[in-house]
Every structure is written in C-alpha cells, then in structure tokens.
Amino acid sequence: MLNNIKLENALKILSQNKQKWLKLNIQQKISYLESAMDSLILESKQWAEVSARAKEGSANSDIVGQEFLAGPAILMRQLRYLIQALKENGKPTPKKIFQRDNKQFVAKVMPENIKESLIWRGFESEVWIQKDKFPTQGVVYSENNTIPAVSLILGAGNVSSISPLDALTKLYNEGKVCIVKLNPVNDYLLEIFNKIFVDLIHDGFLYFTKGTGEIGEYLCNHNLVDDIHITGSHITHDKIVWGKGTVEEINEKKLNDTMICNKNITSELGCVTPVIIVPGIWTDEELIYHARQIASVVANNASFNCNAMKVIVTCKGWQQRELFLNYLRIELKSTPSRKAYYPGAWERYSGFLKQYNQAEIIGDNKAGCIPWTLIPDINSNNYAFENEAFCGIITETSINANNVTEFIHKAVDFCNDKIWGTLSCSLLVDPLTKKIHHNDIEYALETLRYGTIGVNCWSALSYAFASTTWGAFPGATLKDIQSGIGTVHNGLLFDFPEKSVIHAPFTIWPTPAWFYTNKNTLEIAECLIEYEYSQSVYSMMKLIFAALKG
Secondary structure (H helix, E strand, C coil), X not given: CHHHHHHHHHHHXXXXXXXXXXXXXXXXXXXXXXXXXXXXXXXXXXXXXXXXXXXXXXXXXXXXXHHHHHXXXXXXXXXXXXXXXXXXXXXXXXXXXXXXXXXXXXXXXECCCHHHHHHCCCCEEEEEECCCXXXXXXXXXXXXXXXCCEEEEECCCCCXXXXXXXXXXXXXXXXXXXXXXXXXXXXXXXXXXXXXXXXXXXXXXXXXXXXXXXXXXHHHCCCCCCEEEEECCHHHHHHHHHCXXXXXXXXXXXXXXXXXXXXXXXXXXXXXXXXXXXXXXXXXXXXXXXXXXXXXXXXXXXXXXXXXXXXXXXXXXXXXXXXXXXXXXXXXXXXXXXXXXXXXXXXXXXXXXXXXCCCEECCCCCCCECCCEEECCCCCCCHHHHCCCCCCEEEEEEEXXXXXXXXXXXXXXXXXHHCCCCCEEEEECCHHHHHHCHXXXXXXXXXXXXXXXEECCCCHHHHHHCCCEEECCCCCCCCXXXXXXXXXXXXCCECCEEEEEEECCCCCCCCCCCCCCCCCHHHHXXXXXXXXXXXXXXXXXXXXXXXXXX
C-alpha cells in the first residue's frame, strides 16, 4: 500500500510535468545529460562491481570488466551522442548519406572521426532507412505536434544498461517523461540509477522504482500511464496486451481482438539469433578466430543475452564445416563457466536436451552453472529454431547448396522464414569470397529481415555503438509480435530506421574486448568510459594501450 502511494505521487508529478518537458529548451535538456555524465563517471565502478557480485558471487576482474562494458560504458557513449544531437538541434550530421540501387537511403554513421577510426580500425556502421522514406531526423525537435506523454518502461533483468538507455530514448528521442520499473533480477541498481539521474528525477521528469509483477500490472493499467515500453519475452508482452491464460486462450483473444490493454506499446523481445557462415577457404587461424568469437558470444553474460548467437547456419558441402565445429568444441571447452543466474534457465536447458539426443555437453559442469552445450546437425526438429534457449546452448544446422550463391539465397530464406525473431543476426564471410560474391552479399544485407546485421562481428555491437539503432525489423504486429515493435538508442535520431549494418574486418587484432580470451577487459572498460567522457587524445591513447594488452 505504501509503495502504491509513492507510485501515485510519482505518476502525478510526471503527468504534471510531461508538457513542461516537451517544451523545455534544448540547452536545459543538454544540462541534464551533462549532469548524468558527471555522476556516471563517479558511480560506474560500483555499478560494475555490484552487478558482477550479483551474477557471479564475486567481483572477478574479468566479469567486472564485462559488466563495465555492458553497463556504464555504453550508457556514457549514449549520453555523449545525445548531447551532440541536441547541440545540432536534433539533426546531427551523419558521416555520409547515399542511396542504394533500389533508392533506399543509407546513412554511414561510424567511424565519426579520426579518433574513432583508430579505436575501431576497419569498422564501418550504417543505418538503413525504411524503403520509400527519407532520412529525416529529430521530428520531436522540429514539429510541434508531439503529444505529451508519460511512458512506463518495464526493464530487463539481464543487461544492466537496458533500462536507463530505454528511458533516454523515451525522453530524448520521443519527448516523453518516464517511470521505469526495474526487473527484480537486477533491481539492486535502483539507488545507483537514482544517483546518476538525480537532476532529472528531482525535477519530475524521470522516476525509477522496483517491485513484483503485481506492481508492473498496476502501472500498466494506470490511467496516468500513456504508453508502455517493455524489454523481455514475448510471453510477458502478450500477457500485458491480451491478458493471462493458456496459449490457446490467448490465441483465441487474438482472433477476436480482445485486448485488455489498448495503450501504445513498443518492445524488444528477444530472438533466436542466427549466424550465417558463408563457405570459403579459411586458414586455421581464421577458423579458430571465429570459433572463438562464437564461443565468447555464447559465454558472455552466461548467454543471457537476446543477441547471443544460437543457430549456426552452415553449408552442408563446405569442406571445412567439420573442422570448424571441432574448433568450436575446443573453444567451448576452454571457455570459463558462468553462473546460471537468470530465472528459468535450467528448465529451458532441459527442454532442449529432451528434444535433441545429439546434444554435446562440452563445458565444465560446475555447481550452479549450465555447461556450454553444442547441438550440431539439426535437420528435422525445428524446436531450436522456434524457441529462444536463453542459456548456454549453441546449435548448428546445414543447408544443401551447389555453390555459394545458392547457399546465400537459401540461408537468407531460412533465417527469414524458419527462425523465430527479427532482432539481429551475423554473417561471417572471408574477404575473397566477399569480393567474388559481392552482389550476393549485398542481396543478403538487403533481404535479411533483422534490425541489426553484424558482418564478421557480434551483432551486439549495434546495441553498444549509440550511433546505430537497436530493435526488431519493422513489420511486427501485436498479434504476431516476434522481436517487438520500435527502436531504441538511435543516437542520430533518425525518424524511420529499418536496420543497422555493422561491417567488421574478417579478423581483428588486438583481441576484441568481447572475446573470452581477453584478459584485460577491466582496464579496457575503465579507459573506454574515461574516453567517452572526456574525448581527449590522452584518454584515447590510454584506451589503445589497454587494448594492446588484451
């Protein structure tokens, strides 16, 4: 009851201030971001250490480094991008805008300058605009028809930066004040977030709270909440929109359009994330590199990431297929185990083992840890393509094709039509094959229905870069929600983004920070957040030297 009184008061204050926030001048809005950056630099270490202890039971430096990178470092970069966007009146200038042959606009957004070219050597990032749309930006700052609103954000429990980043999107990209309900899995961050955003909270534009699902339900149905954004599962989403019930009962409600919540709802709801391996002739070093990359992505955050690679799509006739899978087994065996901290992990893991007799338990079977498990050669049972494992499982399936062109086209169709979700995917292709089959690769990038495509890299980089977008491919409906509706982050404030594409070198040196073999993640993370905060040449050099030691 006491908590409800607090929430009532918070909602009244937010509702009273929603018009004020929309009309607030840009310099005042910038000052809130600058204040948050100043607070974040002070709170970042505690944020990372608290998260590591909660997930692993200790402040292991490697885990603290990963939490640093996934939490405060990403938030700092987003704050910086939003400040720059507002300084340009909501229309920051992309590096380049061009049109593809089909007249679709594409904005090159990274690297933004010479310093970033040095830090992210060989990387390029693009935001593709929806077909038949122009690359307009910052509509909330250029038109006066935005309706004031209070947004409810239902936070995710797996990645600590999700909730504050979602709040920034609502505040600065959409012009709405926010109440953020943290997930019980990571609501230990409540006081840290209150310190970072103290000025926005004090002035009645933002409020963080925590509580059970009942609190979330209470907020969803509150008359002062105008719209909702959820990061979580499609099951939770459907309960909010259609109500409780069995799968059959909810499907019946969908057929009859019997919604219990008629508010506008945006969402990011996960994905069975595929990685397409285009057949080519790879060296042993290249095979090991990408086997290590996949193992690292599976292990990151104990595989409780909506962008963790889950289905490897290979060509059955690729001569190096078995060799690659053997290298992957070696890398998974070498990857340190992680605590299975997220609720429901063991049930999901058991569900997969029941479906596939060929499952190979490779990782250490330590107490509280789900061992890294490979399920190769899936041909007939589609369970792994339709259910997000959200635990330490990686699967593999192969496609019959007579040549590279046929494989690429079949792989694109397979991912679009057979694999659940549209959030993100990766495409691994060596330079020679990429050059020879340039048109086929371009076809794949254009045709894959995913909100992010990572070429030779983990798609999660799009979540981290701030200049890119994060969210499902456009086209989902409340009845068939898949990976969700809408985008977040989007530091250049594009009004109609379709997808983000990140191009990375085929192999990277020094060791990427997301590889499990990088033993200097904590120093890299500390230097990265300092660089994002100051943008000084000195901090850039510190970051580069830290990366060289990884």
